[in-house]
Amino acid sequence: MSSPITRRDVLLAGAGLAAASTLPRVAFAQDAGTFRIGTLCPITGAGSPFGSGMQKSIEAIVAEVNAAGGAGGRKLELFNEDSQTKPDAAVLAAKKLIEVNKVQAILGTWSSGVTLAVMPLTEAAGIIEMNCSGAPSISTLDTKDLVWRFQATNDRFGQAFAVIAEKRGYKRPATMAFNNASGIGNAEGFKKAWEKKGGKVVAGVVYEPNRPSYRTELQQVLAQKPDVIVTGSYLPDSTIILREWYQSGQPTQWIMPGWAANPDLVKAVGNEVVEGLISVDSVSNENAQSYKAYGAAYQKAAGKEGSTNVYAAMTWDMVMCLALAMEAAGRGATVAQINAKIRDVANPEGTKVYTFAEGKKLLGEKKKINYEGASSRLDFDQYGDVTPDFGMFVIEKGVLVRRDVISI
């Protein structure tokens, strides 16, 4: 049954294709019933320990919102992409989400580099961006107030470092910072906060990535005999620096951010080198009911305790804020109208709520609500930034032990 392709067939096929290409738009217009959310979590790359959990957490809360009848009369629809923790890959994925899937919000970007690369695209498209990044510049580059940050800024990390240094009685701190927005942000944040307390930073260096050795930089800092060195660093450079410091034999203490001082660092340099090192990371809002709801859902979705992934708690809150804002903005609201409601539903003044159903009910009664998040109290400042609590972990015999929780 061989039938040759005729010119008519080709024409027909062409006409069919042309018609099909107009379909998505038609479908979209009829499909005002869904709000399209793109996720851009770091499934692979440096963020891979957290990425899949972040995405699963989003899927779980979206299911919960949809089960409660959706938000603002609409169901949420998800489109998942992988940022690969790389700005270039993330930009391609974001373009696809915006142009092909026509998403109205992008959630879950993790590293500052990725968020900074994706922001111009979401801003140009006029859609909401929610991230877990730390770079201070994200606050100021967000000119349309469409970017919401669920992680502490590096500046706030610096403040937490200063509180810890004071509590521990250090007198002569020095700083070492990796030369990028995040590293310098940590060190500068610490310096500002420390000097406000009347202290003085005895030495500070900014060092370059990818060097075989940081002996010279260490020598400069150690020459001032600091009793503690505060870093804005990452895992590879921290490994080299700690090893060279240990070999130099000069005693001092270290305070490092949690993304550098983690079990991988202990594995790389050995228990003896990191004994007593202080690792600081933001901690979830562990006593809130919203955290318990998140924890149960995360356990079910990812098979792990909620506390193993602080970022999954953040992505949980992202969907929650978005859905509550949609509910508050009412039926058929535009992205801009929804965006304008995010502070209204998350910040104080208002009845504290912990779940979507609770919030939806109160909003229906025209009451003001204040969502208390699983990741933090979730009160957005003028830049769309939040202030979580920080955990102080001390490395004891190769294990990170939480010794204190700090609120700034």
Add this chain to the structure above:
Amino acid sequence: MTFIDVVNLLINGCIEGLLIALPTLALTLVMGIARFPNAATGDYMTLSAYAGIGVQALGTTSILLAGLGAIAAGAALSIVFYLWVFRALRGRAPVASLVASIGVAFFARSMLTLFVGHDQHTFAIPLVRAWNFGGIRLLPTDLYVAAVALLAMLLLFAMLHLTPIGRQMRAIADNPDLARACGIRSGRVLLALWATVGVLCALGGMMFGIKAVVSPEFGWELLIPAFAAMIVGGIGSPVGAVVGAVLLGVASELSVPIVGPSYKIAVAFGLLLLVLLVRPRGLFGRALVAR
């Protein structure tokens, strides 16, 4: 800034320079004999270092065995890519081989990350405290790294100047046509060249891995400093490669008290510009004549 600080900086500079000298030698040999800049040099280092890590992962803590594994892997890798890619491009414009070498670099790195991921690795070596001579600190690991680098260079120079294959390499570097007319079989010489390049890269990768951390990008990141060292020293000159690398290392370290650590790399490249202004062919390079 005391005299002792300066001495410490000088030591750091020398060690870093000797480290960079190994890939620089590999670059300059290929440049002189096969006549193209081999952009895959850094990734040969990376893959060899991973081979060393792999040997240690089998359960031994012997750094010597890891080193031997790395050397075998480096030489094999270098020869395979020569036979597979670069041999077919002989006789074409250098830019063909250059572009191919960039492709080889990407290919090698992607295969690596596909199988072992992006996590960093470290060699299992005991950490020892530095020897302290009245403030002048010497790290035993650094001395070890420097000794291996110096020994490798010594062996390389012995090979180039004392053995028939080395003589043939130099003959080809000098004038390929004349060498061929004299009956030198370039196929054999090139195999020896690529094996040597692989060994040099493997040693460089091992030394870097011991001093710093092994990650998929480290070799690629070292390519630019190695290029700079080759150009300062004079393209194609092994002595120049070593002198250039150490000079850049020392200059950037000594500049730290004046310009700070962020700009020390800029100082190295400033020096590169200066050398090129005064002596365009590099310190030990031969004047290029149009043929």
